[in-house]
Amino acid sequence: MEKKQLILPIFFTLVTIIFAIYITRNIPPTLDLTKFYHGVGLSDAILLNFMPFVFNLIAIPFGILFIGVYFLISKILKRNYDFKIIILEGEKIKGFPTFTRTLLPSFLSLSIGLVIMNYYWLFNVRIIGYDPNTTILFAALLTAPFCSILVIPIWLLHDCGIIEIKRFRKDFRLSPEVNSVGQFYKYILRGYAGITTPIFYYLTFAKIFTEADPLLQIVIFFFPIALIGYFMPLTIIYELLFNKIKNLTLRIIRLEKINLDEIFT
Secondary structure (H helix, E strand, O other), X not given: OOHHHHHHHHHHHHHHHHHHHHHHHHOOOOOOOOOOOOOOOHHXXXXXXXXXXXXXXXXXXXXXXXXXXHHHHHHHHOOOEEEEEEOOOOOOOOXXXXXXXXXXXXXXXXXXXXXXXXXXXXXXXXXXXXXXXXXXXXXXXXXXHHHXXXXXXXXXXXXXXXXXXXXXXXXXXXXXXXXXXXXXXXXXXXHHXXXXXXXXXXXXXXXXXXXXXXXXXXXXXXXXXXXXXXXXXXXXXXXXXXXXXXXXHHHHOOOOEEOHHXXXX
């Protein structure tokens, strides 16, 4: 990993830590934030604001194992495809994957919070938050590790070169299709939790924002940005341990390895 790729992840992580400390210090000591954790005030705030960092890292081994589920689903849904491992010669990833990859799980966790708030009649919101609005914030934090487990296999399927090649018949006028297996799942999750998620988030809070107290206004405004920072350590650890994670992944999914030139021959 290049040093310049660490600039944005470290920056966003620090922003999130500062945000979490500020919120924790200003939470009323007698306020019971959520019944999900036992305690009030400071203890609730510490658990909600800082435990997602720990839970996201714990999610890494579960995400690696979950790649088997993704691959099995692909094998069932795409029976007319052959699955191979393409030999990737490059060691580096272009751009800032440690930053851009956090957007999908961040939007996904935020969208889950919005869904739970809008369908509060299906949930006991008192367990998740102390009102429907804080339910969005707390549900996003509590489901962050689950979202990590969902996206880690997508990174692995892409980075390990696991591809799907559609079988085709020469008597049909069809071009062969070659895609990363992870691309299929990326499109599904991105379709559910795309760029419209933060837009709906701010529209949801627009009515109460002007009437909210200053602390809640800060939380509402900066929460989507701070949420990104919760996933930054996950992507850094993933990049640092990628070679070991890749070897473990290839033990789980055993496929024929091919060169790029062999795909269309």
